Amino acid sequence: MTDTLIKVDLSQSAYDNDMVHNRWHPDIPMVAWVKPGDDFIVETYDWTGGFIKNNDSADDVRDIDLSIVHFLSGPIGVKGAEPGDLLVVDLLDIGAMPDSQWGFNGFFSKKNGGGFLTDHFPQAQKSIWDFKGMFTSSRHVPGVNFAGLIHPGLIGCLPDPKLLETWNKREVDFIATDPNRVPGLANPPFGPTAHMGRLTGEARDKAAAEGARTVPPREHGGNCDIKDLSRGSKIYFPVYVEGGGLSMGDLHFSQGDGEITFCGAIEMAGWVHLKVDVLKGGMAKYGIKNPIFKPSPITPNYKDYLIFEGISVDEAGKQHYLDVHIAYRQACLNAIEYLKKFGYSGAQAYSILGTAPVQGHISGVVDVPNACATLWLPTEIFDFDINPSAAGPTRFLDGSVDMPLSPDLV
Amino acid sequence: MTDTLIKVDLSQSAYDNDMVHNRWHPDIPMVAWVKPGDDFIVETYDWTGGFIKNNDSADDVRDIDLSIVHFLSGPIGVKGAEPGDLLVVDLLDIGAMPDSQWGFNGFFSKKNGGGFLTDHFPQAQKSIWDFKGMFTSSRHVPGVNFAGLIHPGLIGCLPDPKLLETWNKREVDFIATDPNRVPGLANPPFGPTAHMGRLTGEARDKAAAEGARTVPPREHGGNCDIKDLSRGSKIYFPVYVEGGGLSMGDLHFSQGDGEITFCGAIEMAGWVHLKVDVLKGGMAKYGIKNPIFKPSPITPNYKDYLIFEGISVDEAGKQHYLDVHIAYRQACLNAIEYLKKFGYSGAQAYSILGTAPVQGHISGVVDVPNACATLWLPTEIFDFDINPSAAGPTRFLDGSVDMPLSPDLV
Amino acid sequence: MTDTLIKVDLSQSAYDNDMVHNRWHPDIPMVAWVKPGDDFIVETYDWTGGFIKNNDSADDVRDIDLSIVHFLSGPIGVKGAEPGDLLVVDLLDIGAMPDSQWGFNGFFSKKNGGGFLTDHFPQAQKSIWDFKGMFTSSRHVPGVNFAGLIHPGLIGCLPDPKLLETWNKREVDFIATDPNRVPGLANPPFGPTAHMGRLTGEARDKAAAEGARTVPPREHGGNCDIKDLSRGSKIYFPVYVEGGGLSMGDLHFSQGDGEITFCGAIEMAGWVHLKVDVLKGGMAKYGIKNPIFKPSPITPNYKDYLIFEGISVDEAGKQHYLDVHIAYRQACLNAIEYLKKFGYSGAQAYSILGTAPVQGHISGVVDVPNACATLWLPTEIFDFDINPSAAGPTRFLDGSVDMPLSPDLV
Amino acid sequence: MTDTLIKVDLSQSAYDNDMVHNRWHPDIPMVAWVKPGDDFIVETYDWTGGFIKNNDSADDVRDIDLSIVHFLSGPIGVKGAEPGDLLVVDLLDIGAMPDSQWGFNGFFSKKNGGGFLTDHFPQAQKSIWDFKGMFTSSRHVPGVNFAGLIHPGLIGCLPDPKLLETWNKREVDFIATDPNRVPGLANPPFGPTAHMGRLTGEARDKAAAEGARTVPPREHGGNCDIKDLSRGSKIYFPVYVEGGGLSMGDLHFSQGDGEITFCGAIEMAGWVHLKVDVLKGGMAKYGIKNPIFKPSPITPNYKDYLIFEGISVDEAGKQHYLDVHIAYRQACLNAIEYLKKFGYSGAQAYSILGTAPVQGHISGVVDVPNACATLWLPTEIFDFDINPSAAGPTRFLDGSVDMPLSPDLV
The missing domain is CATH 3.10.28 (Endonuclease I-creI)
Incomplete structure (x- = not known):
């Protein structure tokens, strides 16, 4: 049987799981090491760590503190991966937790994050989607039933200090151009709700104060929310630190291009079966700045x-x-x-x-x-x-x- | 044999063909009338009316006066089509002219229209693409050969006076926000190079001075440059004037999403075999503002x-x-x-x-x-x-x- | 413009066109020579040479003398192609004759060839299919309309004398096992209705008496009636004689797997735009006995x-x-x-x-x-x-x- | 969580599991009842009940007693299903057992069942295929790796007595035409190795002596080995007895059309998540003799x-x-x-x-x-x-x- 490197207990707070983190920082310690060619399984919380419930009220969508997201599993080190390499990740399979065959979609209040159409839908709303094998339907949205294109909304490697600094400066400067905007232009580092994995004490506090928020996609990939990073796809990630430090989470049972509802796709807790390899010096060889990937041979082939x-x-x-x-x-x-x-x-x-x-x-x-x-x-x-x-x-x-x-x- | 409603002679100036026009205006007279259910063929010039040649110099791309584009064939009236209806157009087939089995792609100078990457490619360049059956390749871009997804870059119905006024005001106001920008923010009406089809005299001059330029896509569709409007697709166009007034041109042998090179896709002269029908009152029934369409059952099915x-x-x-x-x-x-x-x-x-x-x-x-x-x-x-x-x-x-x-x- | 190597005049008897033949024999003279890498166009009659008409009677299907089929265009020689090579044929495009936008389908009488379900449909019947661009429908079979997967039912190279002898012996011996069966087990050579292209006199008569009938698919390909040999596909044919001697015909606008109705698919006259190349020694290199091919990147992608x-x-x-x-x-x-x-x-x-x-x-x-x-x-x-x-x-x-x-x- | 109606313990003999059977007979008692609209999970042994092992010897393939196959899970009754109805089965998902992520493929000896190419491969051979998520590869067949099109090789409803009699007579008469053929023309009922589920005593012995072997596909579907009955597909089965009596097994991780190796596809133990419904009187309404089905929206979309x-x-x-x-x-x-x-x-x-x-x-x-x-x-x-x-x-x-x-x- 394939090893499960990281396990999560949905009845436990994600903050109590030291193989989980919710910020990007080079100091977050690896929680496991693997070799090129290895395949293994990683379990993840849903992006909110279980805050949103399977019920018929949108109060949780309205009330969530978004500074807690996203709870990611990792980072995982790959032996021999060095800065400048490409980390080749095969997503061999992805699934929901056996005892959690449902997901949620919703719109945040315009006052709490909003979404693509927040001017048209300014209030918190929620729908629950049940999974039946490869298919999903919702008691709140009748008349549709479709096969999921399961994928991690968020996956990528740890930044190095220089890249982290670039991100923070770029975004903080940007916020400064309109600091009171609602919803905000971007999210600055925020220590109090940071989960820095196995970092403790002062090291934790320092990193928490600097750690980049997980919301935007960036050079390393991260929260790209690309629906086509589905099971069966192969991704080439830039490596910035020794071992790479691969983390992932924010699993989606299905999503439309754009993830326009923001909260989000059909969000779920689940597991990823993946395989890793290293392409030495790949960033320079191929002129890679952002990740590149190849789609899965198995996808829902809608045609009409x-x-x-x-x-x-x-x-x-x-x-x-x-x-x-x-x-x-x-x-x-x-x-x-x-x-x-x-x-x-x-x-x-x-x-x-x-x-x-x-x-x-x-x-x-x-x-x-x-x-x-x-x-x-x-x-x-x-x-x-x-x-x-x-x-x-x-x-x-x-x-x-x-x-x-x-x-x-x- | 299917009737060819509009013929073009590539050796003749497009200005001399009175079944062609290069502005949008409700007064342009219909050049032919058909009935719902009819199928027929329409020939078109390439979008520049033959200005760009099959040779190894980009001088023509550099020197073109862009106020002459796009040369469209039409307008065609459909009996019984009234404002508020949807004109249903089946693109039954599309092809290049038998004696003109080639197309061009290029980048305009930043001083003359530019393109998506004009800051990176500020000078005029050109490539010529030869057609071999359904495939194309270029003597200027070795190593690629692909099946074309042939489509009209530009197709749509005539606006009514109110819609025309909305367009002109919206765009002229917009140009006024940065009137000296290079390339320009938009293109205002411009009478001297206008080709108003069968309009003559004062009527022609008045309409030429008001006629909306054909460059942008607008509510009626128009220059959408959607590569998937390919042969085999079905389009539902809003109707604004009696008879609809369907015009088309700017045929592309193939194009990538975005038509980022602007000049343009693989541009060609050719013909369209189409069928028309009318869906009465369809705009209100379906809440249609912009055209909607369904893709072709026959498309290049690239997978990797x-x-x-x-x-x-x-x-x-x-x-x-x-x-x-x-x-x-x-x-x-x-x-x-x-x-x-x-x-x-x-x-x-x-x-x-x-x-x-x-x-x-x-x-x-x-x-x-x-x-x-x-x-x-x-x-x-x-x-x-x-x-x-x-x-x-x-x-x-x-x-x-x-x-x-x-x-x-x- | 691409050269049309072989032209056919649908108003003329196929027997009067010396670039056409209806038997397989190594002595049939090449009607044209091309070089590896060349592309060119070949026109063909429908398989019956125009015997079946666009009307509402099945009398022609009942009365046809099947010893006249199939009228093929060719043979075409490719310089440098030798026995043991593979002739690589790209089907760049295929179409119906511009002035003959229709095809026929039918069932032969059980007494005259029959078909896959001849015991259930023992009488001659016919349907006519009209082409509208890439689509077809029939006035005799309402309620269906589909995009054609156009292909040559019959294409292949000339056999050498030894292969021809194998064919004739194999099939004549087989007929002898039940010589009076209706429909017959196979069709032996039959000189009177043979069209041997440019062969004349005694040479013609000798070859006509030996020429293999064109009905069955054989080692060289021939009448495979494979619907997927459509425009855009690439075929590797065994070469048996100097120059290969490529002939083709029996164009189909569309066909279901099996061509179960026998008369036939949607049969039409038309043209093929093809490109040829030679893979030296390919038969031994790849262990090839029958042709192999690769499908087109452009096919009707029906999914449901x-x-x-x-x-x-x-x-x-x-x-x-x-x-x-x-x-x-x-x-x-x-x-x-x-x-x-x-x-x-x-x-x-x-x-x-x-x-x-x-x-x-x-x-x-x-x-x-x-x-x-x-x-x-x-x-x-x-x-x-x-x-x-x-x-x-x-x-x-x-x-x-x-x-x-x-x-x-x- | 979805109920698992039938569980199997791979460490236990399939004969000791009374929710399993290996013959078709109307007297086999239902092991569970469900309602139209229910979804549930069924676990199954591999078709040999675990006889073939994950090792590097083909002795087990050579030595197997084929009268023991196929071990099926069921029959399951659907309330309200009556003879003449269609049982609508959605295959919502299918997988291998979590602790058994491998399958086998092999050729039987010509003396023990043979296969499609048994004259060319007359000896027992075996390959083992490991599963990594949705992909499989074999240590015995290097250089290939592909996504599985997982499906049950065998699924169908119980026959009624009349249909069973038709089967037995038809096949026994056929065997009699060449009773000593190796491999045999067909397999007659054979009581000693029959597993009749929950039938016991005389009733078991009588049914065992009559029970149709599970090898061939028949009117009810059964061992069709159709690779396209994959997860996501929808099947309409004829119903012959009250409740239908749906059984399934012989899961395949992947198979080529024809299942030409006979032993077999990539054979595995696993589970099926399915949903059932009833289409009243569907057999007569739609003229159904054999099952019909619709393919999955999720399939490996190989193109080249x-x-x-x-x-x-x-x-x-x-x-x-x-x-x-x-x-x-x-x-x-x-x-x-x-x-x-x-x-x-x-x-x-x-x-x-x-x-x-x-x-x-x-x-x-x-x-x-x-x-x-x-x-x-x-x-x-x-x-x-x-x-x-x-x-x-x-x-x-x-x-x-x-x-x-x-x-x-x-």
Whole structure:
């Protein structure tokens, strides 16, 4: 049997597990060492460490302290990996915990992190998704059922001190340009809720005060939330410290391109079976700055899509210059309006775009002043036909079921 | 035999063909009427009306007056189509002209339109691509050969006066925010080079002065440059005027997501075999603002990709807020650096990203402050193996062949 | 422009075109020579040389003299190709004649060739299929519309005298085991209707008396009727004579695995754009007896199938030993029964299985005594939903349209 | 957590587990009842009940008493299912036992069952395949590594007495046509090694003497060995007895079309997570005789194949009439010869064809006298390039590793 290098106990606080951490820092000690060619299993908490519950209230989504995320398992050292190498990671398989066959999706309150469409959905809402083998469906979002493209939202190697400093300076300077913005432009280091793995005492406190937050994707990969880093894919990570220091977490049962709902995809606790290897000097050999990867030979092969276009003119009619973010937002809003014609609430439609294997393509970025983005909605995930027809849309849902909403507390 | 509604003679100036126009305006007269259910063929010039030649100089790319583009064939009226309807267009087939089995790709000078990477490639360059059946290759970019995903870069219906006014005001106001920018923020109406189809005299002059430029994609679709609008796809266009007024042009033999080279994809003259139908009242029934479409059952099914990540930190290390445009630019630059290790010049690598069936995905847009975009490069288009290996990259190209470059004239 | 090496005039008898032949014989003179690396176009008649017409009577299917088939274009010599080499053929593109955008499918009378289900459909029937760009539909088989997987049913190199002798002896001996069987076990050489290309006089008569019939696939490939030899595929053919002598014909707009209707797929006249190369000594190097090939990167990517199983127990309940032919026949009959529930006549259902991109898999061939074959019917080709449901099947067709049938003449 | 209805203990004899049986008979008692809509897990032995071991000797493959197979888990009753209904089974997921991450493939001696190529490989041989997440490789067959298309080789409902009688008569009569053939034409009922589940005493003995052997696929499905009945697929089974009586086993980690090695695919013990439903009166409504199914949305999407043709002329040059079995055998032999050029032994090549996701297509079955079958070998499963090239094949393997062989005992 394959060794499980890191175990997690979902009934225990993630802070009490010293093989877990929630900041990036080169001083976090390796919790295990493996050799190139080894395969092994790593268990992980969900990104919130179990804060969000399988129930019908969005209070937890509203009330969560986001400075605690993401709880990552690791870091794992790979013998012989040195700065400048590429760490080759095969994701051999990924699954949910056997006794935790569910995940959550939600929208944060605009006051607590928000999301891609936070101006349209400013209040905390939540949906729970049950897993049945390779498939998932939700009691809060009827009429859809799809195969998951399981992946870690977050995976990467430890930064070295110089890279860490670059990150912190870059982001802190950026926050300073609009420090009171809600939601914030970025998240600075924050010691009190830091979990620095096996670091203790002063060393812990020092690193906690410097540790980069795990929210953004960065040069090392990290929280890329790329739905296609799925089981069966192969990733080449830059190595910055001796041994690499590979950590991972934030597992998703499924996600649409963009992870637009932010909280998040279909978030779950689970395990990753992975294999590691080292490509010596690979960063310079191949001119690598960010990770590169190859997709899995096993993926849900949806083929029939309904595709929505969006351009970089915002909801108020204002022109933006080749802004793909805004163009994609328009495509998402267009898809939500369409789905509402079949009986979904806006929140349910938003949740579908955040969880199902939706594709988001950068279709045109040169035709001034408008970028064009497309959102690809797989039609096969629906229990009914959502294609346009001369008869017009049928309202398959009667509105009796919706996602729980928890208004902001005053 | 299927009727060819609009013919073009490549040896004739596009200005002399009255079934062609290069501005959007509701007054442009229909050049033909068809019935719902009809199928027919439309020939088109390349987007420049033949200005760019099949030779080994980029002078034409440098010298083109971009106020002449795009030369569109149409407008075609569909009986019974009324404002508020959806015009359903099946692209039954698309091809190059039998006696014009080639296309061009290039980069405009930064002084004359630029492109996605104009700061990195500020001079005019050009590559010529020959077609062999369904495949294309270039004498200027050795080592790649791929099946085209043929599509019209530009297709859509005429705007009504109100929509036209919205466009013009929105874009003229936008230009006013930085009127001297090079390249310009957008393109205002410009009468002298306008081709208003069958309009003549004062009516022509009035419309020419108001006609919206064809460059950006807008609510009606237009210049979306979506590579997946390929033969076999089905599009639902909003209708704004009686008969719809469908026009099309800017055919591409192949293009990567984003059409990052701007000049452009693999641009060609050719023909489109299409079928039209009308979905009455479809805009309101389905809440449609922009066109929606369904992909073709016949597409190049590349499967093996090398995927490059980019985040919204720019080349200078500056932080941007969830900016997908910048993230995609980094992914493109990362791919170019990688390809250079195999012997390509930067320009050749850039050209490959603009022409081959590259995918651009919006992978993460919520993890503040970094957006994450991915560029999917199909490995199967190369004559050699571009995957990473322990041996490192082999330089398959010796640099003896490059793309013609024409420096800016002083 | 690419050269058209062989032209055909559909208004002229195929016998009057000396670049056409309908038998395999090493003495047939090359009609053109090309070099390795060349690409060129070859036009072909439909396999019957125009005997079957675009009308609503099956009389021509009933009355055809099958000794005239197949009219092939060629042979083409490739300089430097020698016995033992592999001739590498890229099918760059394939199409129907511009002025002949239709094809036919039919069943021969059991007395005149029959077909896979001739005991169930013993009379001549015909359906006509119209092409609209990449799609086809039939006025005789309503409710289906699909993208064609265009391919040559027949392509291969000339045999040498020894191989020809092997073929003739093998098949003539076989016929002798049941010489009066209807339909016949095989077809012996038959001089009177032979078309030997540019051979004349005694040489023609001698070769005509020996020339192998074109009906069966053999070691050289020939009439394989493999639907996946589509445009974009690459084939490696054994070479037996100096120059190879490549001939082709029997173009199909689309076909299901097995070409079960025999007359045939959707048969058409058309053109092939191909490129040739030579792999020296390839037969011995790779141990090649029959051609091998690689599929196209561009194929209709149907994904949703309804799959029918069949086992090697025949319609009368009789047991056969691991007989895949009978197992596939049962799978086909099962599919026909299923389709009849939706309103199709048996003949229409049979025609769909013969023409649409149906897959036939050899699923199990070791579980004595039953082979198991599966027929994969793409659901997306139908205008209506053919999946099983609790409500049971809806009869979408009212039986008012059927395929023309011409009873045997007494 | 999902209920595990049937558990198996791999350290215990399958004969001691009364929720297991190895014959088909209507009297075998249900071991559990579920309701339409329920999902649950079923564990199964490998088809031999653990007889074949993870070691480097083929003695067990040589010595096995094949009258003991297949050990199936069930039967399971579904409330409300009645004769004439269709039992709708969703295969939600399938896996190997956590502590048994390996499987076996082998060839039986010609004296003990044989296989598709038993005349070429008449002795017992075995290979062991290790599972790493979704991938498998073998210490006995170097150079291949592929994602499994996991499926039950055997699944179906209990026959009623009439159907059982039909089976027994049909097969016993058939055996009588050549009773001394080696290997036998079929397998008659055989009481001594029968495991009749919870039947005891005289009832057990009577049923054991009548129970149909599990080897062949039949009208109810059963041992179809269809590689595409993979996790994610949906099957519609005919129901013959009250409750249906669904049993399953013979799990395969991966298999090529045909399961040509017979012993077998990559055989394993494991578990199936399935969901059941009932389609009332479905057999008559849809004209169903054999099961039908729909493929999974998640499958290994291999795209690049090398395809081998075979025709119905046997190894000795003898002509057969449209015999797909023989045509497929030739295609398999052609592929084996090809793979030997890269250094594989014939046995290793045969094993690859039996285990990897190879496709077998019935390409032509009407061109008298030759059937044409094609074997599709995915090129991506190999660690090296197996495509033809001008340089000729490289021998990547040095022959130092081969599959264990155990000669027949005298």
